[in-house]
Amino acid sequence: MTDLSKSMMLAASGMQAQAARLRVVSENMANLDTPGFRRKTAAFEQVINGGRTDGTVRQGRIRLDQTVLPKLYDPSHPMADAGGYYEGSNVNIIIEMADAREAQRSYEANLKMFEQSRKMSSAVMDLLRR
Helix, strand or coil, rough: CCCCHHHHHHHHHHHHHHHHHHHHHHHHHHCCCCCCCEEEEEEEEEEEECCCCEEEEEEEEEEEECCCCCECCCCCCCCCCCCEECCCCCCCCCHHHHHHHHHHHHHHHHHHHHHHHHHHHHHHHHHCCC
């Protein structure tokens, strides 16, 4: 595998991982007001092929944030206990927005690397045709 195609493969795996991360973040944001919802976090892991790492990454296990769910007082809520409290969501919109921005920028950086590698590969092919 040439260095240019390997760099394109690395960038593509980074884009796929960041896209998966954005899906998790958007699910968290969508469930901000869902009672009892626990925030999900996505981790990345290296891909191992034949006992060797080639530098590519993929989304690993999705874990649930184990912080305590806030108790909200609303006696009219259908999930409220006898005291009028129910468990809210532990999603913090500020953290999710920051995670989304970070994933977006990482995706864009991988996209630029992919485009640059593609341009360089195309330039090499043009030189070989001459």
